[in-house]
């Protein structure tokens with residue numbers, strides 16, 4: 001007879017259960033997001049998985065507007081790994097010099113273009129592990145790409161998502177990873193792909209960092225932070 005051994009792996013701590021009232025509040029919030037923004041998309045301009053990947057890499061600590069301004073010119077000249085490689089690091093830098101950290105980003109985009117050509121036939125691999133192994137591509141960048149291309153629902157937590165998630169009482173997480181885990185647990189399944197955009201756009205235009213526009217916010221009656229900002 002084979003003796004049954006006790007499990008050796010630790011079971012992860014369970015997240016606290018939501019009360020029916022809290023569940024209802026969250027469901028209503030996402031229903032309103034769906035009503036106000038039925039088909040939210042990234043504001044980055046792209047025409048292929050490759051240009052999406054490059055734009056997302058360039059957008060780290062930069063606005064989408066500044067990235068679009070630079071790539072509007074760049075992608076007319078170079079919109080494939082081959083063409084970007086031909087530009088070289090110095091050539092690429094000239095096109096993206098208006099974007100923060102452009103030297104590092106140019107180095108990464110050249111390096112990732114080379115890897116795509118050498119290892120993936122010039123295509124962008126659409127698996128998380130392969131994406132995250134590319135230079136300049138972290139978990140957040142991979143999440144944006146996979147979610148935008150509808151490969152894998154993911155919520156990339158940037159500064160807007162982090163702030164809005166806290167203000168709406170979705171998370172008390174201290175790191176983007178903790179907030180992401182909380183959001184993945186509570187966002188209704190039919191909103192998972194869109195939640196990243198909803199939270200970013202809400203943070204960018206309404207629930208802004210310094211003076212959130214609570215008076216015109218369609219979530220005000222459901223938001224535990226509204227009173228904090230009254231009279232701001």
Ligand code: SF4
Pocket residue numbers: 167168206207208212213214217218219220223224225226229
């Ligand atoms: S009510 Fe105010 S704090 Fe709450 S989500 Fe809306 S803008 Fe943000």
